[in-house]
Structure formats: C-alpha cells, structure tokens
Amino acid sequence: MKLAEIKDLLRCEVLAGEEDLSVDISQVVASDGMSEILAFAKSKELMITGLTNIQSIRTADIAGVSAVLYCRGKRPDKKVIEFAKQKRIPVLATEMVMFDICGILYNKGLKGVS
Amino acid sequence: MAAELLRESFQIQGRNFDKAGEISSEIKMILKDLGIDAGCLRRAVIVAFEAEMNVAMYADRGTLTLVLTDKDISLDVRDEGPGIPDIELALQEGYSTASDEMRDMGFGFGMGLPNMKKNSDEFCLESEVGKGTRVFARIRLNSHG
Numbered sequence: 001m002k003l004a005e006i007k008d009l010l011r012c013e014v015l016a017g018e019e020d021l022s023v024d025i026s027q028v029v030a031s032d033g034m035s036e037i038l039a040f041a042k043s044k045e046l047m048i049t050g051l052t053n054i055q056s057i058r059t060a061d062i063a064g065v066s067a068v069l070y071c072r073g074k075r076p077d078k079k080v081i082e083f084a085k086q087k088r089i090p091v092l093a094t095e096m097v098m099f100d101i102c103g104i105l106y107n108k109g110l111k112g113v114s
Numbered sequence: 115m116a117a118e119l120l121r122e123s124f125q126i127q128g129r130n131f132d133k134a135g136e137i138s139s140e141i142k143m144i145l146k147d148l149g150i151d152a153g154c155l156r157r158a159v160i161v162a163f164e165a166e167m168n169v170a171m172y173a174d175r176g177t178l179t180l181v182l183t184d185k186d187i188s189l190d191v192r193d194e195g196p197g198i199p200d201i202e203l204a205l206q207e208g209y210s211t212a213s214d215e216m217r218d219m220g221f222g223f224g225m226g227l228p229n230m231k232k233n234s235d236e237f238c239l240e241s242e243v244g245k246g247t248r249v250f251a252r253i254r255l256n257s258h259g
Contacts, residue, residue, distance in 0.1 A: 034167075035225030038160050039232070043152075051220040055167075058135035059220070062142065062163045064156055 001025055001108060003067050003090060006046065009108070010094045010101055012069065015081050017090025023066050029113050030102055034059040040113045041065055048101055052076035057084045057091075067091070071098045116183035120148070126169040126176040128195065131219050134170030138163035141180055148182070154255055157233040158187045161251045164226040165191040171216050172196060173246065186235070188252045197243040205231060205239070 004021035007014060014021070029041045030048035034055055037047055043064035049056055052074045060068045067090040070076065075093055076084075084091045094101065106112075122144070124137045142159045150158075162178065169176035173195025181188045198204045205227050212222020231237045236252035 032220060033223040033225065034220040035164065035223055035229055038164065039225055039229050043156065049220075053219060054132060055135060055220050058139065058163070062135075062138060062156075062159050064152075 012092035012094045015091040016084040116185040120182040123179045128174040191249045198241040
C-alpha cells in the first residue's frame, strides 16, 4: 500500500516528506518504546508511535523505517520535523489512537513484523 | 590478522537526552560512506545507538571507540557511571532500572542490552558498581543477521 493511501485512510496531516508519499508499505512496527522498534523493525516499515521527541526520528533513522506516523493527535516540535526532513523520512500525524490505526491497517492487508 | 582500516573515538555526554544518538548517526554515515553492507551497518548502528542511550541515561560521561577492520566492526563503549550490580539480570529482556523520565523519552523498557547482544557476533559486558560499565561488541562483516 502506498503511503499516500495510508495518509487518506487515517486522515493524516503530512508534516514532512510530502514528495515521498509514493513509497510502498507492507509492514508496520508500532510502539512507544524505541528499543522495541529497534528490536523488531527489519527496515522499510511504517513506524507508528506516540513518542514525538527527537529520539523518535533518530530511532526511525537507525532502524531504517520508511516513514513515521504519530498517533493520538500528538505533534512533534519544529526541530524534530526539520531533523526528519534532513534525514528524508516522511512524517505523518493523525488524531486516531494506535489501536484503531493498527486495526484499520491490518484489515487492509498490512502485517506486523515478527 | 585483520587489517585495521579505521579507528575513531567519540565522547558521549552523560545525562543529555537531546544530544543522545548524534554519535550513532555519525557512525552510520561513516560506515555508509565506506560502503559497508547494509545488514552489518544496521546491526552496528543499533548497538551503537543503544549503548549511547545507556550512557546518556545513566552515566556522567562515556567514550565510544569504533574500529573497522577488513573482517569486522567493533564498538567499545566505556562509561563513568553507577555500574551494573547483576549483569545476568540486566541482560534479561524486560528487566529495567529506568526512571519514569527515561521511559517518557521512549527508552528503559528492558530491551537495550538484549538488543545489543542480539545484534552482535561477539558481546561482552563488564561492570564495576560505583565506577562504570564497559560494553564491547563485534559485528563480523560476512555475518548475516
């Protein structure tokens, strides 16, 4: 599924990487614990988190995920968004909670990483 | 005997969440520029990042030394911190001594040290309570993980 479709499906705001929404996503890793993301991500996933500090983007970069989606209406500050742009990591944000996001994406055929 | 291609040491600032991770990002760029295989690079930077976060969370200061040879990448991280009283326990997934503040930052869920071990081909953790901790990790360039 294209990131652009995920954006529409979850009614997301695009905070960074508007030009990179054509990226294909087939797997998802979702957690507020950054070490869990690092432990399970195999690269190229969509990372869903409620953690909006600079470490969320650092983790995304180290883990090699394709995009970051912030849930529950949380928004990172400008510095974090700038850092994501610098690392060329698309960043989306939605009002939806993590459980609902995962349920919707699972129903659309996306899978978690195991 | 492995030929040493690169050796670089980095100072890690203790108790500084904002800066934590900068060194690992730099290591990622260095290794990427040298054309290191993506899988090995990924494992090395995960180890570096977790180690850097641990120093930032617990220690006053630390040093990370990166050595690249034609056979492997090694990371030697030494800190001046509280040390670990029970290493076996610290290596158990889920065991954590983190504060609420650390968890609010997204770390301290008892996955850091196990992550480092899992991503290393050789892993060694030594610690002296009240003095500090040393983590040594080696990632072979021909390994698959």
